[in-house]
Amino acid sequence: MVRLSSEILALAVGLLPQLVQGAGLNTAAVAKGKLYFGTATDNPELTDTAYVTQLNNTDDFGQITPGNSQKWDTIEPTQNTFSYTKGDVIANLAKANGQKLRCHNLVWHSQLPSWVTSGTWTNATLLAAMKNHITNVVTHYKGDCYAWDVVNEALNEDGSYRESIWYTTIGPAYLPIAFATAAAADPNVKLYYNDYNIEYSGSKATGALNIVKLIQSYGVKIDGVGLQGHFIVGSTPSQSSQASTMAAYTALGVEVAITELDIRMTLPSTDALLAQQKTDYSGTVAACVATKNCVGVTIWDWTDKYSWVPSTFSGQGAACPWDENYVKKPAYTGILTALGGTATSSTTTSAVSSTSSTSTTTSSGSSATGVAHWGQCGGSGWTGGKTCASGYTCTYFNDYYSQCL
Numbered sequence: 001m002v003r004l005s006s007e008i009l010a011l012a013v014g015l016l017p018q019l020v021q022g023a024g025l026n027t028a029a030v031a032k033g034k035l036y037f038g039t040a041t042d043n044p045e046l047t048d049t050a051y052v053t054q055l056n057n058t059d060d061f062g063q064i065t066p067g068n069s070q071k072w073d074t075i076e077p078t079q080n081t082f083s084y085t086k087g088d089v090i091a092n093l094a095k096a097n098g099q100k101l102r103c104h105n106l107v108w109h110s111q112l113p114s115w116v117t118s119g120t121w122t123n124a125t126l127l128a129a130m131k132n133h134i135t136n137v138v139t140h141y142k143g144d145c146y147a148w149d150v151v152n153e154a155l156n157e158d159g160s161y162r163e164s165i166w167y168t169t170i171g172p173a174y175l176p177i178a179f180a181t182a183a184a185a186d187p188n189v190k191l192y193y194n195d196y197n198i199e200y201s202g203s204k205a206t207g208a209l210n211i212v213k214l215i216q217s218y219g220v221k222i223d224g225v226g227l228q229g230h231f232i233v234g235s236t237p238s239q240s241s242q243a244s245t246m247a248a249y250t251a252l253g254v255e256v257a258i259t260e261l262d263i264r265m266t267l268p269s270t271d272a273l274l275a276q277q278k279t280d281y282s283g284t285v286a287a288c289v290a291t292k293n294c295v296g297v298t299i300w301d302w303t304d305k306y307s308w309v310p311s312t313f314s315g316q317g318a319a320c321p322w323d324e325n326y327v328k329k330p331a332y333t334g335i336l337t338a339l340g341g342t343a344t345s346s347t348t349t350s351a352v353s354s355t356s357s358t359s360t361t362t363s364s365g366s367s368a369t370g371v372a373h374w375g376q377c378g379g380s381g382w383t384g385g386k387t388c389a390s391g392y393t394c395t396y397f398n399d400y401y402s403q404c405l
C-alpha cells in the first residue's frame with residue numbers, strides 16, 4: 001500500500017519510478033539481514049552517463065567491486081611503481097555513493113605484468129615481491145574496503161594447487177603468507193579466498209575447505225570464502241547444493257559471499273532461456289539468503305552491455321540481470337523475489353514485465369508496452385519500439401527514461 005502511494009507520488013512529480021526507495025535489490029537484501037547486494041564495474045563504462053546513473057542507485061547496489069582496476073598488472077605494472085589512479089576512481093565512487101567496496105584482488109595467476117611472469121625468481125625474491133605488493137596495495141586502500149580477495153583461484157578443478165608462479169616458486173605457504181601480510185597492513189579488512197566451481201560439493205570445494213584449514217593452521221586470519229558464481233543457464237548448481245556447500249565453509253568459522261555472479265547462455269537468448277536464467281539466479285541468491293553467514297551477493301556487472309562473458313566465452317552472453325539496453329530481464333525479478341522483495345509495478349514496468357513475451361517484444365524492437373526505455377520517447381536513445389503498443393502512451397520521465405503506460 002505504501003509502495004503504491006510512493007509510485008503515484010513519483011509519477012506525479014515526474015521522478016524515475018525505479019528510484020522509488022524500497023523496491024530494489026540492495027534494499028531487499030539488507031531487509032533480509034544481508035550486508036549488501038552489489039555489482040562489479042570497470043573504468044571504461046564510467047563515461048556512460050545512463051550506466052552510471054544506475055550504478056549509483058543504492059536501492060539496487062549497496063556495494064561495488066572493481067572488475068580490473070585493482071589487479072596486479074594495473075596497480076604495479078613495473079616493479080615497485082604503483083599506479084592507483086583507476087582503482088581510486090572506483091573507490092571514490094563507492095565512497096561518494098555510500099556503497100561498500102569489495103577489493104579484488106591481490107594474488108592471482110592471471111593479469112600479472114611480465115616482470116612477474118617472466119622474472120627469474122627464487123623463493124625469497126618472489127616472496128619479497130609478493131609481500132611488497134600486498135603491503136603497498138592494502139595500505140593504500142586501508143579503510144576503503146569491506147573485504148579483499150587476497151588469493152584468487154589457487155586451485156585446479158581436481159582440488160590440487162594450480163601450477164602458478166606463486167605455487168611453483170614458493171609452494172603452498174604463499175597462501176598463509178599472503179593472508180598474514182594483508183592482515184598486518186589492515187587488521188580490520190575482511191580477508192577472502194575467492195574461486196570458481198567451489199559452489200557445489202566436489203574435489204575443488206574440498207580443496208577450498210583445505211585452504212581455509214591451511215591458513216587457520218598457521219594461526220593466520222582468514223575471514224571468508226568468495227564463491228564467484230560464474231554459471232551457465234540450465235547447469236547452475238541447485239539451491240540446496242549451493243546452500244549445503246556454503247554451510248561446509250561457514251562451519252569452519254568463516255563467512256561466505258557470492259562474489260562474481262553471472263549466468264550465461266548460448267546466444268541468441270530466447271524466452272525459455274530467459275525463464276531458466278530467472279530460475280537459476282533465484283535459486284543461487286536464495287542459497288545465500290538461507291545461509292546466515294552468507295553476507296552478500298555481487299553480480300559481475302549488471303548489464304549485458306559491459307559483461308566480460310562474450311569476449312571470453314565464444315558464442316555466449318546475455319549473462320546479466322539487465323539487457324544491453326538497460327532493461328531489466330526476468331532474472332531481475334527472480335533475484336528480487338529470492339531476496340523477499342515484491343515485484344511491484346515499479347519493478348515490472350521500469351524493469352521486466354512479468355511476462356517474458358514483453359521482454360522479447362522490447363529487445364526485438366517492435367512496439368513497446370509497459371516496459372522501461374532508456375531515452376526520450378521516440379528519440380535516438382529510445383531502446384524499444386519507436387511507438388508504444390495500442391492502448392499505451394509514451395510518458396517522458398527525464399532525458400534517460402521513458403515508459404509506455
Ligand SMILES: O[C@@H]1[C@@H](O)[C@H](O[C@@H]2CO[C@@H](O[C@@H]3CO[C@@H](O[C@@H]4CO[C@@H](O)[C@H](O)[C@H]4O)[C@H](O)[C@H]3O)[C@H](O)[C@H]2O)OC[C@H]1O
Nearest residue numbers: 042067068104110152153196197228230231232260300308
Ligand atoms: O574485464 C575482464 C574481467 O571482468 C575479468 O574478471 C574476472 C572474471 O572472473 C574471474 O576469473 C574467471 C573465472 O571464470 C573462469 O572460467 C571458468 C571456467 O570454468 C567454468 O566452469 C566456469 O563457468 C568459468 O567461469 C575464468 O577462467 C577466470 O578467468 C576473476 O576473478 C575476475 O577477475 O577478468 C578478465 C577481464 O578481461
